[in-house]
Amino acid sequence: MLLTQSSVGRKIIMAVTGFVLVAFVCVHLLGNSSVFIGADAINAYAQKLHSLGPFVWVFRLVMLAAFVIHIFFGIQLTLENRAATPEKNVQIKRLKTGFGAETMIVSGLVILAFVIYHLLHFTFRVTNPDIYVPLGDHGMINVFVMIVQGFSSALPVIIYLVGLFFLFLHVSHGIQSLFQTLGLSNDKSLPFMGMVSKLVGVVLLVGYISIPMLVVFGLIKL
């Protein structure tokens, strides 16, 4: 049976693409954290990324592919799994699974919507075109100004808080799940990976929301 049709094969595809995505989310936070150092740091970081030229596009294509594949199989597997249980028991008491694990499809779809908004907000410059001011004369924009002004109104801040909360939920189940799926777990490591999973989720949540929060509370300002 083809990898893309088999039960375990698609699970492995979910794990590998999930790993790529969560690794990106971690690296993205690491890069963004240069905003804590100051305007020059984040602008220099942005400039460095843009100077990579074609590599940026290769990277973007890989990310897009991982994202699309992860979503496609996520939806397909969810529909199959729902069809496998056409009728549920009247009483259901779960012993082990958690809210994050049971709502992966919901958190996944919210993250999809959030990523689309995030790209329209900061990458395609659609939702708030007024936050872009040029930096120097190389066609670069001032990323620091973009961030501060981008979080100067309530709506984007609320959307980011909601999106990032669902990212936390998704990752807190996803990381330990991908280790289990790739066979990199046993009875000793699984509870540990469960904790690592939640810890990484919290670090990502706190790390990411600290940027809009510091802008809101005026600690990052122009």
Place this chain on the structure above:
Amino acid sequence: MKLKLHVWRQNGSNDKGRLETIDAPDVSPDQSFLEMLDDVNLVLARAGKDVIAFDHDCREGICGMCSQVINGVPHGGQERTTVCQLHMRQFNDGDEIFVEPWKARAFPVIKDLVVNRNGLEVIMQAGGYTSCHTGGVADGNALLIGKPVADYSMDAAECIGCGACVASCPNSSAMLFTGAKVAQLAVLPQGKVEAQKRVMAMTEAAKEFGFGNCTNHYECQASCPKGVDVKFIAKLNREYMKALVS
């Protein structure tokens, strides 16, 4: 003890099924859950009513026949306990107890609490065996197997095939069952020969039969009356990947 039972009544897989409230007015705390149902059925039979159909066989927790979701948990939620070994002292006087069958597309209801679990047999037929000549009894130490390996295999072999893993799974996946069978054989020299073919055939059979896909909820391990560990699903995944690259 006086109990109120809400029992799932369903006449075949085409019937819609419903919960029926039945009183159990005189329950001894020393009875097993099945003995309590026996008493209830005796009263129903004497009154000329349709008795509650349920599966049972050994009544000592090793056959895997009893298949009841009690208060929302397969086998009632007492750790490592089948329904037949669940005793009424676990309940309190006046309790209302919900008794339902396994619910999964792959386990159609035959009657009331009895479901058709042939799906698990289909998975076994796809690869849950080793192909070898049997003949006379082999010399005990002719084939050396390390104690940790033998223990690991025996832990997986604890599975009694009751189907609680499927019933507890939000996706109705049979991956713990399949994982236990794959792992049990894959670590032994007799089973290694067909390990790659086996993992492919058994996982495919499970999918084709209509079981869902595993998404790592681990409900299966929590409700397994034999405590079969989800590490055997990780082992199945490793075996699957080995088969992919070989």
